[in-house]
Structures are given as structure tokens and as C-alpha cells.
Amino acid sequence: MESDEDILALVRANDKNGALRLMLQRHSAAVWTHCKRVLRDEALAQDVHQQVFIEAHRDCDRMRGTGSVRGWLFGIAGHRCLDAIKARRRRDARYRDDAEVTEVPETGPLPTEQLDAARRNQALEGCLDNLADEVRSTVLMRFRGGMSYAEIGAAVDMKESALQMRVTRALSALRVCLERKGVEP
Amino acid sequence: MTEEDQGVGAMIAGLPDEAPPLGLDARVFATATARKRRWWLAVPIMAAAAAVVAFLLIRRSDEPTVLAMQVRHGDTVHRSSSAALGDILVVDGPKAALRIYLNDTIIVGACDACTHLEAVAKAPGVYRASQQATGADAVLFSAPVEVH
Numbered sequence: 503m504e505s506d507e508d509i510l511a512l513v514r515a516n517d518k519n520g521a522l523r524l525m526l527q528r529h530s531a532a533v534w535t536h537c538k539r540v541l542r543d544e545a546l547a548q549d550v551h552q553q554v555f556i557e558a559h560r561d562c563d564r565m566r567g568t569g570s571v572r573g574w575l576f577g578i579a580g581h582r583c584l585d586a587i588k589a590r591r592r593r594d595a596r597y598r599d600d601a602e603v604t605e606v607p608e609t610g611p612l613p614t615e616q617l618d619a620a621r622r623n624q625a626l627e628g629c630l631d632n633l634a635d636e637v638r639s640t641v642l643m644r645f646r647g648g649m650s651y652a653e654i655g656a657a658v659d660m661k662e663s664a665l666q667m668r669v670t671r672a673l674s675a676l677r678v679c680l681e682r683k684g685v686e687p
Numbered sequence: 688m689t690e691e692d693q694g695v696g697a698m699i700a701g702l703p704d705e706a707p708p709l710g711l712d713a714r715v716f717a718t719a720t721a722r723k724r725r726w727w728l729a730v731p732i733m734a735a736a737a738a739v740v741a742f743l744l745i746r747r748s749d750e751p752t753v754l755a756m757q758v759r760h761g762d763t764v765h766r767s768s769s770a771a772l773g774d775i776l777v778v779d780g781p782k783a784a785l786r787i788y789l790n791d792t793i794i795v796g797a798c799d800a801c802t803h804l805e806a807v808a809k810a811p812g813v814y815r816a817s818q819q820a821t822g823a824d825a826v827l828f829s830a831p832v833e834v835h
Binding site for chain 2: 519627
């Protein structure tokens with residue numbers, strides 16, 4: 503992964519615009535993909551993606567001395583995605599339990615034993631979609647954002663132990679889902 | 688956490704990123720770096736603009752919207768649509784070019800940048816006054832005064 507020392511140097515030099523430009527060049531795709539995966543709504547993902555970088559531009563002073571830039575951005579993204587999910591939930595009056603994983607129709611293994619990477623990813627994306635929004639967000643922050651449980655906990659205001667439990671259960675559910683699709687993790 | 692579950696974690700970490708929609712980054716950059724509007728700066732500007740508008744309105748309200756030509760007959764001055772030969776026609780108004788015409792063709796009284804103009808009705812006919820403010824295109828005419 504590319505070093506973000508140059509971004510931190512720009513922040514230290516108080517060149518916020520320069521830092522934002524580099525953050526967008528380097529991490530926009532990751533943040534965008536995260537928002538889209540968590541929210542599953544392109545328009546909403548665009549709004550949240552914008553919020554994340556506006557906030558990053560405004561508050562990049564606070565990034566000095568923290569962990570990775572990517573992790574910091576994922577922390578903001580995680581927070582903003584959860585806000586968006588809550589707002590959407592209030593709007594839609596729909597709720598799925600935290601640990602709930604929707605049953606996937608039993609389709610059985612796909613004919614070919616060896617799925618190529620694209621199909622494996624597609625299967626994994628499908629399984630991720632079945633996780634509750636908060637759970638999916640946590641899993642993605644952990645494995646895509648490379649955030650520690652402490653960092654995620656600070657971003658979403660939850661205890662590390664609860665997050666660890668959430669991720670463990672989610673991985674288990676994802677493994678079962680993948681196996682049903684004929685994918686060996 | 689089992690080894691298989693760790694494998695799922697590795698799979699998630701290896702998922703590819705998707706490029707954001709075209710133009711999104713540019714839009715985000717423009718929005719984030721746009722100068723914040725200093726609304727309080729607008730307050731004195733708006734106040735000054737309001738004062739100018741109020742001044743113009745008040746000033747305009749002082750100006751007659753209709754130019755009146757009065758008739759002085761002896762010691763009395765009155766508005767009238769008719770006058771007698773020898774009467775004095777009087778025009779008052781804000782600083783402007785004032786004229787008094789006979790039959791809309793002959794200038795019998797004129798002054799520039801003045802506020803008061805008089806002319807003696809020496810000949811019968813229809814008299815009318817005009818007023819043109821400095822730099823203005825519009826000309827304001829009075830009602831006619833017929834002199835017998």
C-alpha cells in the first residue's frame with residue numbers, strides 16, 4: 503500500500519487543499535466502494551462519499567499523529583454510513599436485527615468446482631449484501647479499511663469486544679453463505 | 688475464529704475497489720474547497736443597498752409626477768386650464784431644464800438647471816410647460832393652459 507506520509511506532510515504544512523487532492527487520488531475509490539457496499543444505494547453513496555471528504559478536508563488537522571490515512575477516512579465513512587443507514591431506516595421504517603443474516607435460497611454448488619476470482623468476488627459481494635447494514639459496515643471497516651477494533655469502536659461508539667463478536671459471527675455467516683454458493687473460502 | 692473464517696476475512700480484504708462515478712472527485716474537491724460564504728459580510732452591504740434604495744425612493748417622492756403650470760393673475764396664483772392675456776404663467780419644479788411653449792412650437796420662456804420659470808402670456812393660444820432633468824431622456828409636460 504502506498505505511503506501517505508506526503509498527505510500528512512501537506513497537513514502539517516497546512517496545505518489542506520493539497521492534502522485533499524492526494525486523499526481523493528489515493529483513497530476515493532476505496533471510500534466510494536465502501537460507501538456503495540455498505541449503503542447499496544448509489545445516490546446515497548455519492549452523498550456520503552462527498553461528506554466524508556468534506557469532513558476530511560475540514561478536520562484533517564486532527565489526523566496528525568493518528569493511524570493510517572486510509573483508516574482515518576474509513577472511520578469517517580463508517581460513521582457517516584451509519585448515520586445514513588439510521589436516517590434511511592427511520593424513513594423506511596424497516597429494521598433487521600443486528601446479527602440477522604437473511605436466508606439465502608438453497609441453490610447448491612455451482613457446476614464448476616473452480617470459480618474464477620471474479621465469480622468468487624461476486625459470490626462474496628452477494629453474501630455481504632445479506633448482512634445487516636451495521637454488521638457489513640463493521641466487517642468492511644475491519645478488512646477493507648484495515649482498522650483495529652479500537653479504531654472502529656471509536657468511529658461507531660461501540661465496545662471492542664462487541665465489535666469483535668460481531669465480526670466473528672459475521673465471518674461465520676459469510677462462510678456458510680459462500681459454501682452454499684459453492685465457494686470455498 | 689476458525690481458519691476458514693480468517694480466509695473469508697482475507698477474501699474481503701482482497702475485493703477490488705470500484706472507480707467512483709466520473710466527475711465525482713472533481714465535484715467533491717470543488718465543494719470541499721469552496722470558500723465559505725461569510726454571510727455577515729452581506730449585512731452592511733444589504734444595509735447600504737437598502738439605504739440607497741430608500742434615498743432614491745424618498746427623493747423620487749419629492750419630485751412631482753405631473754408638471755403643473757400655474758397662472759398668476761394680479762396677486763393670486765392658481766392652477767387653471769385657462770388664462771387671460773397679460774397673465775403670468777409660472778412653473779416650479781426640481782432642478783431641471785424648464786420650458787414654456789406657445790402652441791407647442793414657440794418657446795416663450797426657458798431656463799436650464801433652474802427650479803422656477805415665468806413667462807407672460809402675450810399672445811392667445813395654448814401654452815404648455817416642459818421639464819427635462821439633467822441627463823434624462825424623458826420630458827415631462829404640463830397640462831395645457833389656454834390663453835384668450
